[in-house]
Amino acid sequence: SQKIEQNSEALNIQEGKTATLTCNYTNYSPAYLQWYRQDPGRGPVFLLLIRENEKEKRKERLKVTFDTTLKQSLFHITASQPADSATYLCALDSGGYQKVTFGTGTKLQVIP
């Protein structure tokens, strides 16, 4: 069955460092991979989308890589700030009339 795994339940890093979050998947051939941010009690907010034929995508302090051979995506936040503290979700989208599947998320805590 399709499975998405995101690294660890929580990730604590020092302010100013680079946070790296991992998303691994099995039994899936996504056409797109998306990353979302979710704050407690609120709906997820879209951050970045990367297509299967793209290796890397950047947006301000965010960078996403997508390796379809390893079946893995890495999400980086450079120069992290306490305001970046949230849960980050990866989502796989086959691009067709299929459901978007979300990982369980990684809770990031940036310590001042």
Added chain:
Amino acid sequence: KAGVTQTPRYLIKTRGQQVTLSCSPISGHRSVSWYQQTPGQGLQFLFEYFSETQRNKGNFPGRFSGRQFSNSRSEMNVSTLELGDSALYLCASQKGLGTEAFFGQGTRLTVV
């Protein structure tokens, strides 16, 4: 433009009752998806509607149902509520395939 609107924000129901949740997507978005989020299971896909047709359905019992109206607004209904149905119910709208999903704030349902 207005975002995705979900009503009500909070609900408390008694076991055995039924409940209807509402979602108004972003104007012009015809795809509406529903998710259940619980601390242990993360975001679980319920169903997706496009132009009043259910295109996809997740692995939930028949007590969970939904519909979409001609103006793209959607409702989901849960009958014979169980304690385990307590969760944050999220609605998301998309403009098209392989595009970002815009989520509402969610409806927090508590079954007592």
